Amino acid sequence: MDNKWEMLPSSSEDREKIWTKNRTFAGDVWFRFRRKPTAIAGFVLIVLLLLFALAGPLFTDYSYSVQNLEVVNIPPVMKVFDAPDGNGSLYITQGLKVLYVNPDGTLGDQLKKVREDSEMSMTIYDYNGAEVGLYYGQKPYVIADPATKVIYPSSTVRNASYLLGTDSLGRDILTRLMYGIRVSLLVAFIAAAVNMVIGVLYGGISGYLGGNVDTVLMRVVDIINTIPLTLYVILIVVLLGSGLQSIIVALGSVYWVDMARVVRGQVLSLKQQEFVLAAKTIGSSTKTILFQHLIPNAMGSILVTVTMLIPSAIFMEAFLSFLGIGLQPPLASLGTMCNDATANLRTCPYQMFIPALGICLIMFAFNFVGDGLRDALDPKLKK
């Protein structure tokens, strides 16, 4: 082709052809969603947390509820003293007992107490026939040879038995964290599902029917909205007794008001659009109009509202459990774990830090995903 400006033969088929790739709405949203790094990070994080919470308990040897008072408050990184024979090491528990730690970091047995030497401020323990002394005369407590009074060299060792340590009742924090995140995600998804169903139907009906029905339904929403949410949830928990189901009932029965408002607003504006009028002139049923025209078009805002509502439901569950009116022991939730940790906050801050970090991660992840979804679903940002 020498002449670049020569006209190409054109058929009518070419004229009507759509040259862009055939992409569904969901595909289009995914295309825009994945271009946002924070959104993808949040999405990956949620998937990892789900895997951790659902598959994790299969790989742990511990139960979330069985207590082991021999290994109370063991941190994830322990300060240990070398054993006299140089094989393995010794760890001083908070109860002033001595634990044998294997060379690979796993915890061994408690040493047997031989006698109390109050003159030297030492408790003498038996280590494979040799005597080792726990000196408690001044902090920090050390382990020394009672005969020579030489302190054994100390070092830090990662706790291989309990990767994230144990709590004040000797339960594995990693295992409890798995169950705690499980509870959080369960609350999140049930709250989301209940909100979707009630909020979308309520808002959809209110917006679609309009007029007096709308006025009455929206005043009900206003009334529910004026009651302080925390107080209301606490009242329901008190009424139904504490436990997971009452938290879910409480969250499900009030959190849908935001959703109902969003959906109503969307439906109100959508039902004036020509494609809905077209459906009416066609003679489509109300059901078709509501479920094929109005709600799919409001889906963007619905999804964003849900993902924004999930973190607040998770936070509410953690908050109630922290106050002690949520999940009851020995059930683990991120909130109850934080609550349990408050007693030992000074000596064992990791017990508070780990579940708190868990709450933060979940909330960040859902907020990022919500943010990303909002951008991806906003047609104005379409490229």
Next chain:
Amino acid sequence: MSETAMLEVKNLTKHFKAGRGQVVHAVDNVSFVLKKGKTLGLVGESGCGKSSCARTVIRIYEPTEGTILLDGQDISHMKQRELKPLRRKMQMIFQDPYASLNARMTVRDIIAEPLLAHGVVKKKDQANELVYPMLERVGLTKEHANRYAHEFSGGQRQRVGIARALILQPELVICDEPISALDVSIQAQVINLLRDFQEEKGVSYLFIAHDLSMVRYVSDDVGVMYLGQLVEVCESGEIYKNPLHPYTKGLLGSIPIANPRLAREKEKSSIEGDIPSPIAPPSGCRFHTRCPFARPECGERAPVLKDVGGGHMVACHLYG
């Protein structure tokens, strides 16, 4: 007259409440007859009540007063449930091809919706037999069926809208400014498509537009609306040759003429001022506030639409 009326509208009135007791007089006392297989064009400025009139006729809006006879049947106060079987007879093509198609549906689903709504087919996949020929009829192909509406150009979308309106083979199609949102190059394509259908199936059109030049091309009869009222109705050639109402003259004067020499010779008869508020329409003849020939009686007494000869109806005291 030998031809039977497809649509007969008598004294149709539609008022909207505007809050604080105010009433918008969108359509006031409008009467017209649309014969079978013919096209009636309704023209007027923006806000003159053309669209409200169309939407009342197809019963998206409840008429305040008056009767609408569809093929001799009074549909003006039917319940939506009773109306549903009659909706097969009348369909509507909307103005904005971007807003009138659901962006979350494929073109196949959009065109199949009327078929499903009226039980012509029971399931979506059975609709293909009817949808594909229709798509080809409006110049699209099977491959377009799985595409979403937002992927199409304006002209293509409007043709999808036409396919949706025509798939039930209605006898009356109300076209609410079907070409005003399209490029000039596409307008002819859509108009020709509508005309072809009329020749094939004998569809009647109520064609609404604000552009007189296009209405001349499609309509058999033309009605001119001003502020909710019909001011002149006549056969479409006649209205261009011999416009009577001062408002019609003004409208015709506003059509640009391509030839500058002819344009210079053209009578300057543009209409001054803005359209008055339909909440408080002027007394007497509604056009008297802007009419260059207004007389004292125009502000006192409303003129009625009457035949001045040859089926040419005009509502003006000048022709009393």
